[in-house]
Amino acid sequence: MFSQSEENYLKAIYHLGNPSQKGVSTSDIANKLDTKASSVSDMIKKLSDKKLVEYKKYYGVNLTKKGKLIAASVVRKHRLWEVFLVDKLNFTWDEVHDVAEQLEHIKSKKLMEELDSFLGFPKTDPHGDPIPDKDGNLQTIEKTLLSNLKKGESGICIGVKDSSSDFLQYLDKQNIKLGDQIKVMDKEAFDESTHIQIANRNMNISKKIAANLYIQLQ
Amino acid sequence: MFSQSEENYLKAIYHLGNPSQKGVSTSDIANKLDTKASSVSDMIKKLSDKKLVEYKKYYGVNLTKKGKLIAASVVRKHRLWEVFLVDKLNFTWDEVHDVAEQLEHIKSKKLMEELDSFLGFPKTDPHGDPIPDKDGNLQTIEKTLLSNLKKGESGICIGVKDSSSDFLQYLDKQNIKLGDQIKVMDKEAFDESTHIQIANRNMNISKKIAANLYIQLQ
DNA sequence: ATTAATAATTAGACAAGACTAAAAAATTAT
């Protein structure tokens, strides 16, 4: 079994791991976990001894197969709990993260299997992020940022890149929800804002908003 | 906020606290938490500094108002989670304890309020133990051990004293459930076993079993 | 190709929470 701290490091490396080959840097991990680089160095050594990461001094770190499986399991738990909180306990999508950060460390195989079933085997969490299956596999959905769409293109809003309270509450205020149909009507050259039609309403959104909404093209 | 360890100590003191005046002894706490007396001494000092317990060296320990409230809140969470696991996630009553030991430390006011509501504001957990309310108050139900009943007396089985897997599984095997109507038909002087009629079945139970079943007299 | 800047690692310290062994206090037995 692994400590909460070890699990948090593995998860951070999992999230920071790029599709390219390069290892995740010490400072990126430190930044993500809001800790110091020296602490990260220490922990990486420990994870390396336990064969959870591949580590070559000064050249960053990569998860081993085993490390990746543990990380994916923590992410799976985090996202399943988020679904539970929203679907069953009336949490809003901007309230779930902190509680899920705690719940993701609960150790019980049966609990997660039963919860998964109780929730109807959801495939994505309230923010549109995919839920890894028991073997750590993610279903990859073709998606792109709204800011990449050209005038006239349309699709469905299926996720958020930033899931900060501020952004999520902005979306609530504008009544923008996952599942909404979106079409790009025009793009302003001057301020790089976008005119969109969403669920039959017209609105103008800033560059920053468009850069944080994931769209499934149609 | 308090650490898991601090919460576990407070809970142990809460459970060991007798209605009489005497403080809870160091060794009883050590025994309950499966730790050493020296560790208990250290922690008691810490809890005393934080005004969570009243402590006089060599004379045991008592919870302060604040300490009692925290302990009751942990017990509340433990028991509400047990109800959740049994009522919603198909756990049996002998499977819930270890997971509840973890879940009881999750910190979120909203979570527990919503869970309480989701479960329909249960008053007792799957073992018949009362669930403290938000202010730490327990509703006291008049109950006595089956071993205290005299020939001819009857009542309803409302709880278990021992909630070990072994005992709970024994009850399952004998199909003895909380809520069952029980009447004492006879008591054997020789082995101190009891003949009972339960839910219209007749059976003989040992002294030890009778000493671990709570009955509400009628 | 050196030098300057940045990033990563090591060294040393600290807090929480546990342990063993030793000392001190309280309780029980004679």
Next chain:
DNA sequence: ATAATTTTTTAGTCTTGTCTAATTATTAAT
């Protein structure tokens, strides 16, 4: 009342995970 036993506390050590400060390696700039 004194001695023996049990319980509790203290002293000192260890592990985990963190930090600051100093050192070393890598990368960027001249």
